[in-house]
Amino acid sequence: MSAASVISVLDDDPYVRAAINNLLESRGYVVHTFASAEEFLRSPDSNGTSCVIADVQMPLMTGIDLLTQMRAHGSVAPFIFITAFPDESVRVRALKAGAICFLGKPFAASDLMQCLDRALAAGHETSR
Template identity: 85%
Template sequence: MSVASVISVLDDDPYVRAAINNLLESRGYNVHTFASAEEFLSSTDSSDTSCVIADVQMPLMSGIDLLTQMRAQGSATPFIFITAFPDDGVRVRALNAGAICFLGKPFAASDLMQCLDRALAPDHQTTS
């Protein structure tokens, strides 16, 4: 029996966190939700995360800043970014920083699941 992947969802909007949590749990994933990057970093759950789904714009530390910090610390955890402001410049920054996907809100559940499948694949590749 395989162990379900642990997905960490970071978004300052509680409704977005709940919606993504419900979607992923319905697909068999273990989900941990966080209201901020700081909450995620201070959690013991951050070390066993298989993938991070993070909002780009959060108070204090942005999702891209979190990714940059984690990469500097040697983490290769895949990142999927979601944002209500899908600016091309931000998209390029996110993908250049190593994000697997960059989705504008609202997004289709199927798009998020495709990104997650790609992120959890052994040979994951970035895409927009």
């Protein structure tokens, strides 16, 4: 893991944001949290993220819509989606849009860390 890995966590549930933040910071990552896709897009931190962990269902703009918009603007940041409603059709849409992982809530910390390892490895390959 690079010391410069910045992980952006987007979820409208403050408890989920805090739990993921605490987990990732305990593993040495720099973490920025956001309550919405819009808040993330307005942030200067959005361009320097190494990976985005986003809830699928958020008000105004879904996680999948955010991924689609970021890809349209040239971003190659890897995405991990989390959701309380792990519907198969949504999972397929997320993966087709380019997500690395799709996790149903609640998920094991080890599952998230495995996804993050894969996402960061994919991100490093893309940035070469």
